[in-house]
Amino acid sequence: MKILLVSIDSKYIHTNLAVRYLKANCDFPVEVLEFTIKDPLDKIVSAIKKAAPDLIGFGVYIWNLLLIKQLTRAIKQALPARILWGGPEVSYDAESFLKDDPVDFILVEEAELAFNRLIHALIENSSLAEVSNLVYRDKGVIRQNPVDTIDILDSLKNPYLNPDDDEKIPNRIQYVESSRGCPFACTYCLASLKRQVRLFPLERVKADLDRLQAKGAKTFKFLDRTFNLDPNRVIELLKHIASNHHPGTSFQFEICGDLLTDQLIDDLHEFAPPGLFRFEIGIQTTNSHSIIAVKRKQNLEKLLTNIKRLQRANIIDLHLDLIAGLPGETWDSFRLTFDQVFRLHAKELQLGFLKFLRGTPLRRDAETLGYLYDPFPPYEIRHSPTLSEDDLDRIRQVEAMHSIYWNKGFLNATLRWITERIASPTDFFLNLANFYQTHHYDATRYQLADVFYRFDAFMKEKYPEIQVYAHHLLKQDYLAYHTLKPKIWWEQKAIHKNDILRRYYEYDKTFSLDILYKYALVTTAETGYLIALYLPEGLRLLYLK
Incomplete structure (x- = not known):
């Protein structure tokens, strides 16, 4: 039986770790084809037909579900192959997918070991009832087998040893795990469904990092949902990275900010070189009622204090996350949250919109809570009892301007100075969005000089009392952003x-x-x-x- 795994990633630089785990832990030869969501359907189908597989496996995620639905139908018309789905998007609603789509098998949740058992059962013509995590049709009846969790992560074979990957490694993000599971119960998050935290041995993780760096890897992102649960373990691993990193590398971790201890922060500031580590910290909201409503545990005072300490030292790059639309959130409470968090001046602040992910308690209770959300991926909020569609549209306008003018790093010194002199960063970005609309500027297509010229014109029109000095800061930011002598945009x-x-x-x-x-x-x-x-x-x- 010829086995083909197909990954459809959002970008080429994203290394699909899941298919590599499946291949490494299968007792039989497995071929892997990789595409992105921008590849034409015909191109993907043609490559799959050329491979002539008997079984085709797809990893299904929120960003590729609709494409994989199309692919599955197209392949079923072109080939006699059986089709297997797995991944987070199908793990918590597998029965409905088997009813609606011509997919033969679905493996739910952690599938590395279950995939190998399925292949054995298909080749040996043995009972599918013994394959854990499998959902399938049996004489027209959909059956779901018991779900196993992989308790000993070190039992998994290493996904980083495939020589076919060596030439790709320097140009791709490397995804790494040191643990799985999350002890918290945030109702909007899939991670809350797997609360048992399990650990990979630290020596294994260190060896993987060293091996990947030796092959030219530059950018690492850890998939751990709460990397810093164990401060001693964290310090040991971060010290190893700091002592053994190659020039030009960077490492990103998802951090629970209020769990950072004073000792851990002090130690980091002693041994970590600037720019080596990037911490992604989810604040989500500063509205205490919303935090309670989603069962999130968060010591906001400690969280903000820790972020300020990290910012002052300027050793760790910070990426902060907010979610617009949580239960009880209003325009006014969002405005307070955004103003407070923006003024932390993290290197990046990602403002996302509440998504009703399959399997989460929030999706289950959405109707009861009075939410309306988009039925298609990414299942984003349309309105809630406390946030109208107009409110959410205003928030999207704030997000669009903030993304251009802060997250891209074009004119951060200017914005720091301005936001110390205005009442509300939220209102400022909303005014900037209205200025763009009034002048029919496209916020998705622009030259760098346009960004600065338009901002300067906006300041002249809306904030003339501080525009003169802001103009000089703008010129400084513009010149500092370039590495070669640029063409100036000002008269x-x-x-x-x-x-x-x-x-x-x-x-x-x-x-x-x-x-x-x-x-x-x-x-x-x-x-x-x-x-x-x-x-x-x-x-x-x-x-x-």
């Missing part, structure tokens, strides 16, 4: 560049006149001149009063 009166550079040289002879003439861009500052020196080794910003 500038004629200046005598070489005269200014000679004056600067009299003041500071660090750089020769030849270097200044060759690499400098000169513009006016609030008082005097700003000199951007685009040297081969990097940018230097100089000032002359």
Whole structure:
């Protein structure tokens, strides 16, 4: 029997760990084909037909469900192969998929060992009733076998040893696990359905990281739902990474911010080099009623204190998460949350919208709670009893502007200065969105200079009292963002560049006149001149009063 696993990822750089686990833990040869959701249906079907498999396995996620439904129907018309689905999107509603789609088997939840048992049963023509985690049709009746959890994670064979992956490793994100499960019970989250926390041996994790780095891996993301449950274990692993990392690597972890101990933070600031670690911390909301409503355990005061400590040290890059639309959230409470969290000035703040994921208690109770959500993936909120569609539209406008003007890092110094002088960052971004709409600007297509020019025009129109100094900060941010001399977007009166550079040289002879003439861009500052020196080794910003 020829076995084919097909991954449909959201981007090429995402390494699908699931198919690699299945392949590594199967006793029979398995071929893997990888695509992205942007690949045409015909291209994927053609490649599958060429492989001529007897069994085709798809990992089904929220981002690829609709495409895989189409693929399954197309393949059933073209090939006699049987089709297997697995993954989080089908694990908690398997029976309905078997009723609606021409899929033969579904493996639910953790499928690495169950997949191998299924292949044995199919090849040996033995009973499918003995295959754990399997949902299938038996003479027209849908049957669901008992679900097993993999208690000893070290029993899984290593997914990182396939030599076929070696040439891809340097150009892809490497996903790593040091644990599975989450002890918390947030009602909107799939992780809450697997509350038993199990650990991979630390020596195994360390060896995997070292092996992947030796093969050129640069970017690592840990899949652990709460990486820092055990502070001692965390410190041991992070110290190993800090001591053995290769130049240019980065490691991201999902952190429960209020569980960070003072000692752990102090230790991190001692041994971690800047930029090596990135912590993703879910705040979700500062509305205490919403936190209670979703059964989330969160010490908000401790959480915010820890984030501020990490920010002050500037060693760990922070990615903060918010969710708009949680039970009890209103426009006013969202505004308070966003204002408070934005002013933490994390490197990235992701504002997402509540999703009603299959299997979660929140989806089960959505009608009772008065929610309406989109029936198609990603099952996003349409409205709630306390947030209208207009409210959510306003929040989406805030998110769109914030994504461009903060998360992309174009003009963060300018925004820091401005948001210290205005009442509400939420209102500021909403005003900016209205400005875009009034002037018919496209928030999805733009040149970098457009971002700055439009922002400057917005400040002149809406915030003239602080626009003059903001204009100078904008120019500084624009010049600092580039590595080569850019074309300026602002109007500038004629200046005598070489005269200014000679004056600067009299003041500071660090750089020769030849270097200044060759690499400098000169513009006016609030008082005097700003000199951007685009040297081969990097940018230097100089000032002359």
